[in-house]
Amino acid sequence: MLVVIRKMFPTIILLVLTVSPTLVRASLVNNELSTEDSLDIDASSLDTLDSNNDISKDSEMSREELLDTVTSLKASLNKLEAKVEAIEVLQTSNTLNHSVSRGRSVAFHAANIHGIAQLGVNQKIIFETVLLNLGNGYNNHHGIFTAPSAGLYMFSSSMLSANGASNALFAADIIVNGQLYARLYGKGLHGYHAQGSNTIIANLRRGDTVAVRLACCAGSGMYGGYYTTFSGALLNSCV
Known part of the structure; x- marks a missing residue:
């Protein structure tokens, strides 16, 4: 011009x-x-x-x-x-x-719709049904999100306990590179379920991982049906 x-x-x-x-x-x-x-x-x-x-x-x-x-x-x-x-x-x-x-749009949302009868301590929770996966950061075979780019992220997980006599109690961790960031808790009583949820914000580098794993107790179960979910999104890219 x-x-x-x-x-x-x-x-x-x-x-x-x-x-x-x-x-x-x-x-x-x-x-x-x-x-x-x-x-x-x-x-x-x-x-x-x-x-x-x-x-x-x-x-x-x-x-x-x-x-x-x-x-x-x-x-x-x-x-x-x-x-x-x-x-x-x-x-x-x-x-x-x-x-x-x-x-650099990154976001995912996955749910467990089949439920998990029993889990072992430190076992990662698998959210097998992927509803959104922009950036392809989430792996539904291993339950792990791997950051495709550096930036400030938000993650949230919500889990519904089983309702059996021996598997209705759970405590789960949201972990970043294996480090504890937040914990979810639920204990179903008298045949009822219990919901636990938490949210974190983390500054990640490219290749950092985020997952949800059972902290307690061995034999805990998760109810599916879209009540048990894991999601995350990139809030701000590091440019």
């Missing part, structure tokens, strides 16, 4: 020249006077010379006005170029930000 504006500048000057009738008249009168016989000087010739002097003065004034107009146009052009450059920089920045945001 800046190149187009610079190319238009000579055209603007030409338009100024075109709309300057005093200059055109002065040029035509000078050409006409040069064709007359310089030796034939009478009263009418003197009048013509006086008129030519007046036109020359008008011509000088028009040149000054033209220079002022050109200077003003140059100043306006410089301001316009600065504004256009600022707009182009802003548009480029917005385009890059939009590309980064779209290119």
